Amino acid sequence: MTPRSTVDSAKAGNYVRVGSYLDMQVFRNQRIGTYNRESVLLGCEVPEIDTKAADYRELRGSLAPGLSTCTGCAAPVVFNLVAKAGQMRAAFLKKALHQEGIMAAAELERPEVMKVLLNDGRPAPHDLARAGLTPAIVKRVASVRERLIEEGVYFKMVFAGATGCMTVTTASYPNNIWRFPYFHSAFENIGAVVAGLESGARALQRTRRLRTPHKVIGFAGDGGSFDIGLQALSGLWERNQDSLVVTYDNEAYMNTGKQRCSSTPWGANTTTAPVGSMVKGKQTNAKDIISIALAHNIPYVATASPDDAEDLIIKVRKALMIPGAAYMRILAPCPPGWSFEARHAIALSRQAVDTAAFYSFEVETDARNRRRYFTINNVPRIFFDDESGRAEIGAYASEQGRFTHMFRDSGQHLLQEFQGRTDSGWHNFAQFFGLATPEAAEPTSASPARE
Numbered sequence: 001m002t003p004r005s006t007v008d009s010a011k012a013g014n015y016v017r018v019g020s021y022l023d024m025q026v027f028r029n030q031r032i033g034t035y036n037r038e039s040v041l042l043g044c045e046v047p048e049i050d051t052k053a054a055d056y057r058e059l060r061g062s063l064a065p066g067l068s069t070c071t072g073c074a075a076p077v078v079f080n081l082v083a084k085a086g087q088m089r090a091a092f093l094k095k096a097l098h099q100e101g102i103m104a105a106a107e108l109e110r111p112e113v114m115k116v117l118l119n120d121g122r123p124a125p126h127d128l129a130r131a132g133l134t135p136a137i138v139k140r141v142a143s144v145r146e147r148l149i150e151e152g153v154y155f156k157m158v159f160a161g162a163t164g165c166m167t168v169t170t171a172s173y174p175n176n177i178w179r180f181p182y183f184h185s186a187f188e189n190i191g192a193v194v195a196g197l198e199s200g201a202r203a204l205q206r207t208r209r210l211r212t213p214h215k216v217i218g219f220a221g222d223g224g225s226f227d228i229g230l231q232a233l234s235g236l237w238e239r240n241q242d243s244l245v246v247t248y249d250n251e252a253y254m255n256t257g258k259q260r261c262s263s264t265p266w267g268a269n270t271t272t273a274p275v276g277s278m279v280k281g282k283q284t285n286a287k288d289i290i291s292i293a294l295a296h297n298i299p300y301v302a303t304a305s306p307d308d309a310e311d312l313i314i315k316v317r318k319a320l321m322i323p324g325a326a327y328m329r330i331l332a333p334c335p336p337g338w339s340f341e342a343r344h345a346i347a348l349s350r351q352a353v354d355t356a357a358f359y360s361f362e363v364e365t366d367a368r369n370r371r372r373y374f375t376i377n378n379v380p381r382i383f384f385d386d387e388s389g390r391a392e393i394g395a396y397a398s399e400q401g402r403f404t405h406m407f408r409d410s411g412q413h414l415l416q417e418f419q420g421r422t423d424s425g426w427h428n429f430a431q432f433f434g435l436a437t438p439e440a441a442e443p444t445s446a447s448p449a450r451e
């Protein structure tokens with residue numbers, strides 16, 4: 001069977017580069033994951049990561065023990081993965097030194113050696129002695145590190161978090177469990193706080209009071225970024241300040257009691273857009289935050305799902321390595337808010353991608369050369385209608401209590417409309433990037449494809 005979408009070859013070399021589509025015949029109905037490690041703007045490959053280390057069970061180091069969530073949602077996985085991606089610098093340094101024959105693997109495993117190596121290339125003499133390193137070795141190490149710094153690999157991290165589930169669960173005074181400097185911002189100003197931290201670090205570096213490059217990473221919920229925080233974010237993006245802002249998207253104002261927000265999907269039951277006899281849940285589609293971010297021409301915009309840890313980590317690494325403003329929207333299924341059992345959170349993330357309820361992709365924008373590079377990282381099964389099965393949105397919705405009304409006898413038309421909106425959403429998405437999708441379903445008259 002032929003895939004339902006093809007590449008528009010006229011656009012292949014300009015603005016649009018879609019590796020995934022080209023490979024679709026081969027990878028049909030499989031998650032292609034992170035085969036695309038190359039970053040166009042970096043002009044180099046994103047170094048390999050040890051996927052075992054990215055295993056959820058081994059995610060230590062970014063958050064100290066004590067993390068509490070209300071029922072164990074996907075949000076902590078998101079926080080851990082993002083922070084973990086930033087910590088990968090030690091792994092890269094080890095790999096580079098090993099590959100260049102500068103140090104033996106056994107030496108690199110010694111904590112005191114790594115402590116010296118990671119100390120900005122300015123080891124204190126007693127540390128040098130304790131680590132058993134000669135000045136000659138350190139000199140060679142420093143040259144490798146300089147190259148890594150040029151590639152943007154070496155930095156320290158500062159986090160900021162807008163009020164939301166994240167701050168409630170990880171940073172309620174006096175129990176801040178972050179192992180990094182962490183700034184608790186208000187609900188509405190994550191963009192302004194990230195901008196201020198970035199400007200401050202830059203000023204300190206200019207006057208040489210801070211020697212190590214710092215990266216500022218802001219976390220906000222969907223309410224804090226799609227809605228109330230959008231204005232400050234727009235300013236951050238317009239100034240293209242070197243930063244990464246991550247939306248952990250649980251699709252409602254969750255910590256305050258499941259109120260609908262602009263990222264809530266159509267038809268979902270929330271406390272402020274409830275299912276009643278006349279109106280059935282939220283009446284508008286989710287806001288297209290990605291198009292808004294892209295309109296600012298910032299260099300890196302991506303989405304990711306926590307079920308594909310490797311893909312998520314690589315995207316965060318790219319976001320941190322590419323100079324300028326970066327934005328990521330990461331799905332964070334919420335058990336009480338969506339009404340499902342917590343143990344299914346990661347499987348549900350995967351289903352969201354398979355059914356095109358959530359898209360996993362990235363866009364690198366080279367504003368100077370007016371080029372944009374677009375990659376779909378995990379192809380939804382919406383493309384395929386052969387016997388292996390097109391994944392319908394119902395398979396995703398039926399797992400969640402917020403869509404229960406669509407599965408009652410009287411709800412069939414709602415499910416159909418949900419499918420229509422999902423199809424036309426994907427159609428618009430593909431068209432936006434110049435891809436052909438020949439067989440997109442027509443939206444019903446009551447369902448505008450975009451608001």
Ligand SMILES: Cc1ncc(C[n+]2csc(CCOP(=O)(O)OP(=O)(O)O)c2C)c(N)n1
Binds near residue numbers: 165188253255261
């Ligand atoms: C100006 C202002 N309005 C309202 C609130 C109350 N409030 C705190 S967090 C929040 C919702 C947060 O939603 P979201 O950003 O999606 O984060 P989540 O709780 O889902 O993690 C609200 C309404 C506030 N702190 N400040």
Ligand code: SF4
Binds near residue numbers: 071
């Ligand atoms: S309300 Fe949902 S997203 Fe928030 S901490 Fe609880 S389970 Fe996680």
Ligand SMILES: [Mg+2]
Binds near residue numbers: 222252253254
């Ligand atoms: Mg939210």
